[in-house]
Amino acid sequence: MEYLLHILVISGIYIILTLSLNLIVGYTGLPTLGHAAFSCIGAYVSSLLALNFGVSPWIGLIIGACAGALLGVVIGYPSLRLKGDYLALTTFGLGVIVYSIAKNWVSVTRGPMGLPGIPQFSVFGVQLSEIWLYLILVGVFVWVTIFVMRRIVNSPFGRILRSIREDEIASEAMGKDTAKHKLLVFIIGAFFAAIAGSLYAHYITFIDPSSFTVMESITILLMVIFGGMGSITGSIVGATILVVFPELLRFLGMPSSIAAQTRQMIYGLLLIVLMIKRPQGIMGRYRFK
């Protein structure tokens, strides 16, 4: 039961990550391969604040999310000048740089040794150390994210995002400030991804750079594509299936060392098959141009 709840918490965190990436990739059509960098900064900022200065995880979460948004500006900036595969490569590179900062800035992040003993969230003095309590907290955050994303994509702002995706020049010709919108979309996406990172850190109570590799970014992108590019329901379904399904491998009695590799192989194969057979995903409407 504990295990099942744990899977649900992890699914919730991935749903937030997938939704925030879908806004950038699926709705605005900006290929991003460095999404884990945002959750990395959110996780590290709020953990370090809590460990070194005794800041409450709640305040840490907000500061972490703002730091993520700031990084969103940095990673989003190349999107003003670059397109397509070059943009993908640049965001990928920025993801690698953030990862290697977490790994090599040992005096602050403790590098590969990671940060143990991160305090948990508490509400009205009650520490959320029970998994089901934490599940409720994550559930609230997932609900808020879904609500905000729905509002964004159904607003005039969301229409501009889709117009950038479909035809950027036409959108500019209509007098829309595409540069501003692209940066904003990165800021919003990064903000939510940083929240997800912070939720993860205060749940597991230990983080190290290996949770925020570029493979992680690709896994999140795979969830977006699998569920459906530019579909909120799709992202929820995609994240949940891709978190839950590999867990089934454990029930087949596979040792964990082999299971990790088998999971990656399935992800790789799924990515290939999706690209050949259905690049827009299960419920998607948009495919990469």
Next chain:
Amino acid sequence: MIPQLIVNGIIAGSIYALVALGFTVIYRTVKFFHFAHGVVYTAGAYLAYTVAREQLSDVSGQVSIFVWIFAVFVGVVGAGALGVVINKLVYYPLRQRKASNLIFLLASFGVFIFIQNLIALIYGNQILTLRTGPIKEGHHFLGAVITDIQILILVVSGLLLVILWLFIQRTKLGKAMRAVSDDPIAASVVGINPEKTILASFVIGSVLAGAAGILISLETNIEPTMGFSVLLKGIIASIIGGIGSIPGAMFGGFFLGLAENLGIWKISAGWKDSIAFAILIIFLLVRPRGILGTK
């Protein structure tokens, strides 16, 4: 210190140049980022290891020259075959569907992840080595130390660079590859089969990657994730040299090798990847056509 860093930079650069060249040869005909190139490099090293393994476990440690030649042959041919298989099973269906560059890129990422983890599953995650015998002290040369293996890497990669250059410039197939690169439609009008040319470019590019993988595994260790960093360096080298340009890829490889190794003179070696990507991002934002690129 500085002469040693320059020597290390040139040796790293020669490996980057080989990977970048293989990548560029493929890029010129297909025009997308073939990320799975990195895993072909890894596969080359592992195939050679598989052949030499029986001999390596021998206590005497002396592997006969014939076993070495056979191991290198298997590694290189296997890498070439892997390139062909990837092209046939993944890229050919995508070309039939006229997929966009990004879709190709993501599919090749999928291939990369799949094969890398397959290798990890077969051989395990531990670090293996192709080195044999006792470690000899290197030669002292202008204040730097260079080992026999490093000289071998330099000579072989230099030879491969020259052979490839002559092949592209002088042979009929090389000319066909240049033609497809410049204008695939015009090339098919004059009777060049684009599919055959793409196939040839995958064979040549993958063979170069396999050779680079074997060469580096003589110098350092092999592990399933070894292809990732080198592939990124190869791609970065091709872009800063000027994407699609063969001299650019060579130049970019050496430039990157030197920049990285001189960069760690002041800061720790863990930042190598960051230095490479910082250079890439600066180039993409300031001079996207690269040093030797044309447009």
